[in-house]
Amino acid sequence: MSDKIRVPKGLYGVVVDESAIAKSDVSGSLVYAGYSIDDLAEHASFTEAAFLVLNGRLPKKGELEEFERLLRSNSSPPSDVYRIAGLLPADSHPMDSLRTCISALGAMMSHTQDRHTAELSLAAKMPALVSNCYRIAHGQVVVHPDSSLDYASDFLRMITGRIPGQTERWVFERVLMFYLEHDLNASSFTVRVIGSTLADVYAAVTGGLAALKGPLHGGANENAMKMLLEVGDPAKAQAFIDSMLAKGEKVPGFGHRVYKRVDPRAQLAKGLLKRLIEEVRADTSLYELCDAIERYMWEKKKLPANVDFYAAPIFYLLGIPIPLYTPIFAASRVFGWIAHYNEQLKDNKIIRPDVEYVGPRGLKYVPIEQR
Numbered sequence: 001m002s003d004k005i006r007v008p009k010g011l012y013g014v015v016v017d018e019s020a021i022a023k024s025d026v027s028g029s030l031v032y033a034g035y036s037i038d039d040l041a042e043h044a045s046f047t048e049a050a051f052l053v054l055n056g057r058l059p060k061k062g063e064l065e066e067f068e069r070l071l072r073s074n075s076s077p078p079s080d081v082y083r084i085a086g087l088l089p090a091d092s093h094p095m096d097s098l099r100t101c102i103s104a105l106g107a108m109m110s111h112t113q114d115r116h117t118a119e120l121s122l123a124a125k126m127p128a129l130v131s132n133c134y135r136i137a138h139g140q141v142v143v144h145p146d147s148s149l150d151y152a153s154d155f156l157r158m159i160t161g162r163i164p165g166q167t168e169r170w171v172f173e174r175v176l177m178f179y180l181e182h183d184l185n186a187s188s189f190t191v192r193v194i195g196s197t198l199a200d201v202y203a204a205v206t207g208g209l210a211a212l213k214g215p216l217h218g219g220a221n222e223n224a225m226k227m228l229l230e231v232g233d234p235a236k237a238q239a240f241i242d243s244m245l246a247k248g249e250k251v252p253g254f255g256h257r258v259y260k261r262v263d264p265r266a267q268l269a270k271g272l273l274k275r276l277i278e279e280v281r282a283d284t285s286l287y288e289l290c291d292a293i294e295r296y297m298w299e300k301k302k303l304p305a306n307v308d309f310y311a312a313p314i315f316y317l318l319g320i321p322i323p324l325y326t327p328i329f330a331a332s333r334v335f336g337w338i339a340h341y342n343e344q345l346k347d348n349k350i351i352r353p354d355v356e357y358v359g360p361r362g363l364k365y366v367p368i369e370q371r
């Protein structure tokens, strides 16, 4: 009898390791190192939550100041990285440019840095890379980080070109927090697989970026916004969804491997969308459209909206170009990836599963001219 274990496709419901970083649960809860996302969203700053995810505990005042100082002092990428970004076609997707730049950064820096320095240096540069890869592709001047601003304000400023108002900053920072970490999602698992080979953190994050780009994962926020713009009118929502489902298409921003009834991040983001609309006095039809699609998806398919569905209209109202939605997700999730990279290395065993071979056996080589 074989001692091999067969697991469901997509590793559905399979527990592959232990983690103390975060946990999403089918009941609709999400905790980062013991703290619920609701609690953190109400009280914490993004950098506090990032410290928590990286270190497993909330920072003391001095520790947070030092963490923020390190993020600020490492936030400017070398200009050679921007030269590389400038060589890419103008219509490259920003996720591809970002992945290329992180890979290039690794080639330039990984051999000169110890692991901890590399991790902070990489994560700190993400906001500038996200905004400037896009700017370079669009012939705009590079913007530099402003150390007088907090992390979220400066990130948004580098994208939109203006310092956000208080509510805009608050809302943007909350969405960054929702994207920070989500246990063993596809990109974090990728990072762990790469880390388990003892490759450096730049290599692991480059892999994480590649996995995040896909429309079933991080790419869903960009697609959700495109869909919302295409539908346009709440009255057209049902017909639009019916036609997608009839074609067997996945509706972006719906469904989740873990959450089957509610994604807590989506509901928090929905509240933030409402608040943002009131604050900037935007037309409420975007909220009504989202709500109509959400209700109909539940009625038709019993699928809940996920975080990407509500992050998308928030980013839209904040004036963020749609192709930057997934790169922004990446700039936040990088802290989660690094936490997973470190947790993997703490008690490492190379991740190398097996397959059941179902191909032919015993074939004899046939010379090419006889095939």
Ligand SMILES: CC(C)(COP(=O)(O)OP(=O)(O)OC[C@H]1O[C@@H](n2cnc3c(N)ncnc32)[C@H](O)[C@@H]1OP(=O)(O)O)[C@@H](O)C(=O)NCCC(=O)NCCS
Residues within 6 Å of the ligand: 010, 215, 216, 217, 218, 220, 249, 250, 251, 252, 253, 254, 255, 256, 257, 258, 301, 303, 306, 307, 308
């Ligand atoms: C996230 C996702 C990949 C999860 O996949 P999964 O865990 O394999 O999904 P499930 O097995 O729970 O899907 C159950 C059923 O709902 C369907 N389904 C899931 N998400 C759907 C969606 N967004 N639109 C239409 N149908 C969907 C599946 O096709 C499946 O149908 P079947 O039983 O007839 O095959 C999937 O829901 C999806 O593709 N969503 C859209 C992309 C997205 O928003 N991704 C971001 C996730 S945070």
